[in-house]
Amino acid sequence: MIAVLIDGMVQGLQLGLLGVGITLVYGLGGVLNLAHGQLAVTTGVAAALLIGAGLHPAPAAMLGVLGAGLLGVVMDRTLLRPAYRRRGEERLLLALILTLGFAFVVDGFLAYRYPSVALTLRLPAPAVVLAGVRIRTVSLAVAGLGLAAFVLLGLFLRSTLLGSAVRSIMQNETGAVLCGIDVDRARTIVVGLSALLAGLAGLAQGLFSHVGPEMGPEFTVLALIVAVVGGVRSLTGTFVAGLLLGLVNAFSSFYVGTYLTWILLLLAALLTLLVRPEGLLAYWT
């Protein structure tokens, strides 16, 4: 029971990591990134290739995450720029289709070029005992990774000048431009940041089991579900939604099986959209 609870919270942190990237980019420019999961997979494949080339797993993993960040920046500079030039619904639609196309490009490339490359990171000790409870080292590592990322993200948004700029763009784009904020630069940085977070989520998956080229769509869908349930504009909401869905996922996988769990998660997103399109948990922020 406690083991399932811990598992759920850790998975929840991972889900939150995935979802928060979508929320950041959507909040900033009204762009729904349908290639988000593909960024996470890129990390996995890149790190696996580097390890295959003889690099130690730790630097390889870091380079993999950086690779995802780089890919995110490239996507922003090439594909999202034209979308940002438009306004309102036109921008949303263009960005949606462009990122969908990009997702297909990444998926197709990885499946074509590296069909059987997958990342599996093994941590030395299988489990430790903390306050009388056996916890897997993997869980500790992922929890640490997730919490650290969230704290750093919070600090960045609250305490740095750039973070304030980002929050002001989220509130009012035109106002931010009038205040002399370089909106394009802030966007590129945030898309890069969101890609780094996706990369970390991919790494977490690599710690749990494995990340392969075929998992992009699954990651994107998970990220989308979390972001939708949390409210696509609310960071705290996404964090809480991640934890909540992680718990749902763990308990439901444990008691009713993975197949129904998937449908349960999808239904959660569907109902949220139909009942409260602004997000079930958006109300807390």
Place this chain on the structure above:
Amino acid sequence: MIPVLVTGAVLALLPWVFGTGGYSLRITTLMLVMIIYTVAFNIIFGHTRQLFLCLGALAGLSAYLSVILVREARLAPAAGIALGTLGAGTLGALLSYVAARRGLGVIFAGIVTLVVSLIFQNLLLGLRRYTNGETGIVTQGLGVGLAGYPVVAYYALLALLVLALGVYRWLMDGRPGLAFGALSEDELTAELAGIDVTRYKVLAAAVGSGLIGLAGALFADFNGFISPSIFSLAHIDIVVLIALLLGGMRTLLGPVIGAAAFTLIDELVRPFGQATVLAYGVLLIVLFLAFRQGLVPFVRRLARVPVP
């Protein structure tokens, strides 16, 4: 109606041009199915701006429903096809109604339909008892028997295509066409001008989804086999989106030309296996960035010919 009949006549000649040999006839028949999907999507997305990312689910729902009803409930094949079509039309109308009522914009409607198609795929995989999961169902003997007669199948689907184009023309020439034009410009203004926006959106979604359903059910019969991956996002929705953009939205011939061109492109990239997905992605990006108007409007402007 003349362009509709001319299109029908030209397509009716294809089996003579390419021969009635197995492979080429099969490809041209699959092309007809894709054209019907695209014509329907043009009504839903092109004219009323409802981003339906569940075309595969609609076609699949009808296909599976028609086959399973015949197999399990011993219905007549024609009744199975009719009920499948009805099911797809109802689902499409329902999604459209809910999205319009809840005021979901094009993006949220897109996410809702995307989630619906994912749920549908999962149900297909999970309800093994009825769907055989990933293995799929051999539909031989469960349909009206198009599989045994490829030439008949071709002309049956061509008849459906001509019907679809006729319905399209009829909608656009009448009141609905005017309403579609107004509401895709600005919904609020259309509402203020006395147009029942929800009603016309639901009408477009119901007609489009019904057409997709009927084509899906006939496809299930003609193909002799259905499986979840045949109706996946990558195999239907993306293809239809590319075909519509390629040919030109809000035109009569755009979907026909676009889907035909796509079939040709698809045949060319087929030898590259997994790289086709990459090619689709590049095509989608390039089309949306550089060629949003599509072939038909392009030819209209270039040659100053009033292409329908």
